[in-house]
Amino acid sequence: MKHPFDIPESKKIRLIINTDAKNEADDPFAIVHALLTPRFKIKGIIGAHFGTYRTDTSMQESYDEVVKILDIMKLTDEVPVYKGAIHALPDEETPVSSEGADFIIEEAMKDDPTPLYVAFLGPITDLAAAYMKEPAIAEKLTALWIGGGSWPDGEFEFNLMNDINAANVAFKSTIPLWVIPQNAYKLMRVSLAELAVNVKPYGEIGAYLFQQLIDFNFDMVEKYIPAVIERAKKAGHEIDPESLSDWPKGEMWHLGDSPIVSLLLDDHQYGYEMKPAPRITEDMRYVHYQNKRMIRVYHYVDSTFTLQDMYAKLKLHYVS
Template structure:
């Protein structure tokens, strides 16, 4: 990709990134994917399409795969960023991984001898990470995982990404993988209005128009739900996965003992050996404005 930004990122500051996304689930993954792909600090090694359960479709991973294809095509990056299929469904239990090209790719990239650190961001169910770890536990100290998922500390609560594979979440919580968690009460604070998106995203090229329109379309498709969405706003809940890799927000998290998660998605606290990074807040202004700026500058460069 030709650099469309008026600055360069030193090679020593760059990091390897894999994006794992249930892109066709709602309408916010798309914004995080585009933001990541337009961020020069990131060496995007690949995108993995993730499932989002079977409540609405029996082919959720394939729908996510097709959505990722569309986004990469609109960015003209189809030849630059590999795309992989992840698990088609949740793990049957905590001891049985789901084999997929996505899990294989995580292992392959983690086991490479590279100077730049590897981060894998999970914007949906965490099936592919748990599966990769069960297949090859040595990846644990060769990568860092960032998960948009789980409920508020300390009780826990129902949360969509977690609900789609509780067994996988328990595998990762009990693993040795460095894990950053952005729970529901935090990721939901990245609020944006449709009017703001119409002004700051829609005018900027085919990708800007698509990002706006697919959100409007999803908003109407769920019009029968009286609680969600709310009609004129959205939470770009997956976008912290990008901004936290741009800046770790050193004062916005605490190290907490990883919980065990029940079937009703509450937390059980019984161990003190395994600790994870638990975020309490994310800078919404920084997250959104960096994305808006990159989309606008990208579009200007393509004229």
């Protein structure tokens, strides 16, 4: 993609995006923002699964959504797309096969001095699988993960729920890891009115980003929540519909995946702390048990910086 300005080559980074793009509506905003960013040499985008709570083809749906975004932006021939794992790790010792994991290994092991970052917007399955297949990647890349419950106790969190085993593999690995947990990524609060003014008018992709969010609001109420309740019922579980009625709220959203862009533009030096990696229980709580393996845990993301950068890049690219 041709950008309206450039930066020194020495300031650029290689980036792989791993995304459950069709799970909900925020991943596409982060993908588009990254594609419009001159600092990033995007080497590939991997479609990720998002569990089976409403579909049995979640990875393929994510893959198809990435293909659709690239087609709208006329970048189909510029950015390769790969298929990630179709399901979570069965345990912490057994990798699952995916071309996404293989691609991470391939890119990490290249003789390229440009720093490599791999950003995970959903479950961290493909990173764990790649590491188990080739542990040497730990010295070749830095991983960012949008996921995990609020620090320091933990709680239910969707990306984590879809592969707790993979999170534990990554946490006990030697991979440099930046974690943006729920209490940090939910700072990315935005209203639909703000997106209607700052995103919708800018190109076919701006209109698409806005409309797919509007559509998801209705689909969640009319299709997805009933599907979740029905699947749970078939599995022998009863879900109170009222417990699912608070989200989405209707006129606002959390663009929770967008920090992958702003943190790679500026790492928010005072927005994180280095913490010993915990172990994660089946109920998604953190067990703090060691003090040697350290990870970067974010407690703050600058939403104004993030959103204004996205709005500006849409306008720069799509105002004639």
